[in-house]
Amino acid sequence: MTLTEKILARASGKAHVAAGDNVWVNVDLLMTHDVCGPGTIGVFKREFGQDAKVWDPKKLVIIPDHYIFTADSMSNRNVDILRDFAREQGLPYFYDVIDDPNGHWHFDPTRGQLKQQYGKNYTGVCHTTLPWKGHTRPGEILFGTDSHTCMAGAFNQFATGIGNTDAGFILGTGKLLIKVPESMRFFLEGEMQPGVMAKDVILHVIGDIGFDGATYRAMQWEGPGVNAMNMDDRMTIANMAIEAGGKNAIFPYDETTGAYVRERVAENGTKSEFEPVELEKDQRFIYDKVFNLSELEPTVACHPDPGQRKLAKEMDVTLDRAYIGSCTGGKTSDFLAFAHVVKGKTVKIDTFGVPATTKVVQELKDTLWDGVSVWSILESAGVRMTENASCAACLGGPVDTFGRMNTALKCISATNRNFPGRMGSKESQVFLASPYTVAASALTGRITDPREYVS
DSSP states (O other): OOHHHHHHHHHHTOSOOOTTOEEEEEOSEEEEETTTHHHHHHHHHHHHOTTOOOSOGGGEEEEOOSSOSSOOHHHHHHHHHHHHHHHHHTOSOBOOSSSOTTOOOOOOGGGOSSSOOOOTTOOBOHHHHHHHTTOOOTTOEEEESSGGGGGGGGGTOEEEEOOHHHHHHHHHHSEEEEEOOEEEEEEEESOOOTTOOHHHHHHHHHHHHOTTTTTTEEEEEESHHHHTOOHHHHHHHHHGGGGGTOSEEEOOOOHHHHHHHHHHHHHHTOOOOOOOOOOOSOOOOSEEEEEEGGGOOOEEEOTTOTTOEEEGGGOOOBOSEEEEEHHHHOSHHHHHHHHHHHTTSOOSSEEEEEOSBHHHHHHHHHOEETTEEHHHHHHHTTOEEOSOOSOGGGGOOSTTSTTOBOSSOEEEESSSOOSTTTTBOTTOEEEEOOHHHHHHHHHHTBOOOGGGTOO
16 A cells, blocks of 8 residues: 555544545544634534534644734634634634734734734744644544645644545544545655755646646655755655646655654653554556656746746746745745745845744744844845745735735745735736745846856
8 A cells, every 4th residue: 555545544444545445534632723614613513513512622733824914804803703712612723823812813903014013832834834833643544724735744643634624524533534645655766956846846746747736646656865855855745746637645654754753752742642654565556756856956937837847947937026935835945945045135026935834934033144143134235035934925815915926926935835816906916936936036126047146
């Protein structure tokens, strides 16, 4: 069996499953957020009763992160609905934007978008919060009401996005019926060259198979190229499985995974036991291809979908904006790569930086280069950095969202999706690239190969 099949077999109590089988699985964790959480709660109460209790409070994680730092009253109310539900159910893992469990969330626009407006429990983007707070464990089943839940596949998990109805059913039962997906293998060998990042790997692959090339399939990543990657790199790749239509992404377990998970569960007191699934020799794939990382170059996904692959060096596109942030592009390592390029220079176009989590904010302020914080280096380069970690303009949001494109602009972004209207105006164009490429392009005002700046 493939890695995905082994996890689904275990979770369904079966010795063996195959692609196409429909199986009931026991859910290890359900995640929801402020966009889908209220709807999920509504389904749960409608079907199981107004006074019903969730199947296991410790297996539910609620993370407000999408439409947070906005004056939009309905968005603010969504967070209040989550808080009321968390208090009612006694949920230990609700990462609220405010500290008062009986309070109401209100974003104050008069204080601006740059300075902190959150309490001590707020974390930021759900997909980066989950591993940080010790909720991603090898061999487990994770469902989330967000398509990029597949990012947790980096941790040897079966992780995928679901809708509010399925999530409401899980709240009441802890189970879900799922069809076992076919599996595709992406075998990585060689080494990434200077200027090339994990984002270039996944953009290259999506360009190779198309933005629907993995529809309802598991994308399994193997090979010495994978073994050499850190967890941030693996998360970047797993995150964008959905941009190829994938059901999930999954990586083998190794000591890099184990060390990361053990550290996080110890920090946060979450469940420490886990049982990874190992690779078998006898695996059947619907697709199997080797990719040589040594041959990859800085890559850009062009408007209007992630499958429109071009090499950065071949492009001549003038830009209006640059953006670094989101679950796939707002990790500390992403900002460090970006800062490496812009240090001592000045960006030429409007450039927005949105850390994925509050932990990233702190790490950028604590990390010193030649006695100067990386945060200050970015600000000195002209990057508009916000302390309010969130999804922000990655998915558009209300018109006052930080970094949102409210007019027809061309933006190069380290985010994960570029369909028309994704980051605001439907007339805007989004070009997806690595933090290196985004940084180099911010300096020149046009799409630029970062190898001019990275030796």
